Amino acid sequence: MRSTTAIAVLATATLALADVVSLDSSKRGLCYVKGENAADDAIWDNANGTLTWYYNYQAQPTNGIDDRLQFVPMLWGTNRQNSGFYKTVKGLIDGGRKIEYVLGFNEPDGCSNGGSCINPQVAASTWRTEIEPLKELGVRLGAPAVTGSPQGFTWLEDFFAACDGGCTADFIPVHWYGNFEGLASHMGQVNASYPNQTMWITEFGLPQQSAAATTEFFNQSLSYFDRTPFVTHYSWFGAFRADVSNVGPNSALLTSKGQLTNMGASYVGLTEAEAAKASSASSTATRAGWSLFVIAAMFWTLA
Structure with missing residues (x-):
């Protein structure tokens, strides 16, 4: 059991730099959000990058993401669109894809901003039929990823109570949006509540803040995760362009033109030259697609 005071003391000793620090980590993953x-x-997909895994809030992998990144399926909610999770994941395994982990429900205690809004009893029933049987296939199961609010703790307690021993979680996913001191304290509380579990930080960020404050939080958090043994995976929420970011432009890993920001280049483990090359390839593909669209439109107009 680790006290939150000790966590906070460690927090003050982490990096607090204005510039992005290059940090390599096999723990680092991609929280993929489909864009336009x-x-x-x-x-x-850059082969020189440090990303090792990704999830996309769905049961099926994303076309266009290289198989080099380990895919982690998620059962987002309990509605009709999320039915058949066990069958889908088993199909992926039977088809030869390595599925080592799955993620439970996404912010089931929240009913807005991406939360799946699920009653703990309904979630427990769904878990027993759609997630728990995957244990027999050798898959490690991630608990529901609740919000970082006090209601998240309450929901998770109610969920495990409703499971009555029938839900086996191998690790605890954590979401946090706020400053580093709050993040470290929250992680301490989670670790105290579930001391025998490892932790995945599957969403984190400092929304709507200045570039300097966001960069400092980014550096502190990644450094802390990389040297904390009970944290095995983490993914920054910001794999999208700045102009469509719902957490502020400074949290995005891509500029509005689809180029890696300094933070983005650091996160994927690329040098400045490699980042420019990767961004250039993306921009070229976008321009090529737009050119084809314009040509097609011209032919349609002349027809």
Whole structure:
């Protein structure tokens, strides 16, 4: 059991730099959010990058994301669109894809901003039929990823109570949006509540803040995750362009033109030259697609 005070003390000793620090980590993954520019996906596939895994809030992998990145399926909610999760994942395994982990429900305690809004009892029932049987296939199961609010803790307690021992979680996913001190304290509380579990930080960020504050939080958080043994995976929420970011332009890993930001280049483990090359390839593909569209439109007009 780790006290939150000790966590906070460690927090003050982490990096607090204005510039992005280059950090390599096999823990690092991609929280993939589908955008309008499919060419951007090529950036995440760069062979020299440090990303090792990704999830996309769905049960099926994303076309265009290289198989080099380990795919982690998620059962987002309990509605009709999310039915058949066990069958889908088993089909992926039977088809030869390595599925080592799955993620449970996405912010089931929240009913807005991407939350799946699920009653704990309904979630427990769905888990037993759609997620728990995957254990027999050798898949490690991630608990529901609740919000970082106090209601998240309450929901997760109610969920495990409703499971009555029938839900086996191998790790605890964590979401956090706020400053680093709050993140470290929250992680300490999660670790104290579930001391025998490893932790995945599957969404984190500092929304709507200045570039300097966001960069400092980014550096502190990644450094802390990389040297914390009970954190095995993490994914920054920002794999999209700045102009469509719902957490502020400074949290995005791509500029509005689809180029890697300094933070983005650091996150995927690319040098300045490699980042420019990856961004150039994405921009070229986008321009090529637009040119084909214009040519097709001209032919349609003349027809």
